[in-house]
Amino acid sequence: MSQVATADLGGSKLSLALVTSGLVVPLHRSRSPQSVEQLVCELQKALRFADCDGVALAVAGITRNGREVIESPNLSQFNGVPLASLVEQSLGTPCVVVNDMVAAALAEGEYGELTSVKAGLVFTNSTGIGGSIFMRTRCERRTLACEPGHMVLWPGGPVCSCGRRGCVEAVCSGGAVRRELEAQFGGRIPAGMDPSQFLDEAAVRGEPWAIQKYSEIGWAMGLALANCLNLHSEIERIVLTGTFAMRGDSFLRTSTQRAIREHAMFVNHRSIAIEPSKLWPNGAHLGAAIAFYEGNKGSEGSHIPAIGSIETDYLCASSPP
Numbered sequence: 001m002s003q004v005a006t007a008d009l010g011g012s013k014l015s016l017a018l019v020t021s022g023l024v025v026p027l028h029r030s031r032s033p034q035s036v037e038q039l040v041c042e043l044q045k046a047l048r049f050a051d052c053d054g055v056a057l058a059v060a061g062i063t064r065n066g067r068e069v070i071e072s073p074n075l076s077q078f079n080g081v082p083l084a085s086l087v088e089q090s091l092g093t094p095c096v097v098v099n100d101m102v103a104a105a106l107a108e109g110e111y112g113e114l115t116s117v118k119a120g121l122v123f124t125n126s127t128g129i130g131g132s133i134f135m136r137t138r139c140e141r142r143t144l145a146c147e148p149g150h151m152v153l154w155p156g157g158p159v160c161s162c163g164r165r166g167c168v169e170a171v172c173s174g175g176a177v178r179r180e181l182e183a184q185f186g187g188r189i190p191a192g193m194d195p196s197q198f199l200d201e202a203a204v205r206g207e208p209w210a211i212q213k214y215s216e217i218g219w220a221m222g223l224a225l226a227n228c229l230n231l232h233s234e235i236e237r238i239v240l241t242g243t244f245a246m247r248g249d250s251f252l253r254t255s256t257q258r259a260i261r262e263h264a265m266f267v268n269h270r271s272i273a274i275e276p277s278k279l280w281p282n283g284a285h286l287g288a289a290i291a292f293y294e295g296n297k298g299s300e301g302s303h304i305p306a307i308g309s310i311e312t313d314y315l316c317a318s319s320p321p
């Protein structure tokens with residue numbers, strides 16, 4: 001039975017799973033590891049009784065050739081790290097490293113909200129903000145990761161995790177909102193409560209400051225989305241993922257749609273469908289497994305990913321199912 005171990009390595013959380021024939025079995029969740037050794041240790045613990053073809057890591061950062069992390073604003077401990085080689089040496093099993101939004105889009109195209117569209121945009125808002133564009137033609141599908149979180153829409157604005165100022169992520173990511181709420185409310189946030197949950201609960205109670213906060217964040221997200229949509233007229237649908245976007249969707253939606261309506265250049269985008277991902281939080285696992293098997297397809301005796309033939313896996317091409 002084909003089975004791959006997958007890791008969704010985000011800015012604040014690591015989740016491990018086994019993926020078999022499109023089914024995800026969660027194994028473990030913890031805070032993001034601070035080193036390769038810690039990641040390998042978590043993988044070893046989770047996989048000690050599992051029989052796997054290999055390991056696929058979906059990482060919130062720019063990755064290259066299915067092998068290494070070039071840069072990750074929220075996982076800087078892995079910047080420039082040849083993660084696949086190090087995991088292979090430690091675990092003795094093939095490993096593929098893929099951008100998490102490439103993975104999410106592969107999964108949406110195979111199993112989720114993008115199975116029947118020519119082109120779609122996957123957008124995540126969690127600790128950080130990320131995105132990818134999915135395109136399908138008669139003979140291939142392509143997944144192009146992009147960095148909507150690091151569009152500079154407010155030059156001179158707040159410092160971003162990437163070190164620049166005024167990025168979308170610095171203003172409206174879940175991580176930015178958490179930091180802002182901690183600074184604003186400090187001890188009023190109950191011990192152990194995620195500040196985003198504090199915001200959610202205040203919004204549910206109808207407290208004006210929380211409704212206003214969500215409205216401002218939704219507007220900023222809508223600006224980012226409109227700019228992404230302006231790149232490609234054929235995008236038919238937006239798929240939302242990420243803890244902050246999913247939990248806050250009902251409060252964010254109105255202002256997000258208004259910003260898109262006012263700033264999208266293509267008429268067909270002004271009322272574009274925005275669908276919460278039905279695969280979340282498993283989309284990155286499913287997509288990582290797809291990337292793993294497609295990377296190994298036809299390479300008997302080798303685990304060098306086919307996607308290694310291109311410059312970065314920000315552009316991941318593959319045959320249709």
Ligand SMILES: [Zn+2]
Nearest residue numbers: 150160162167
């Ligand atoms: Zn940035």
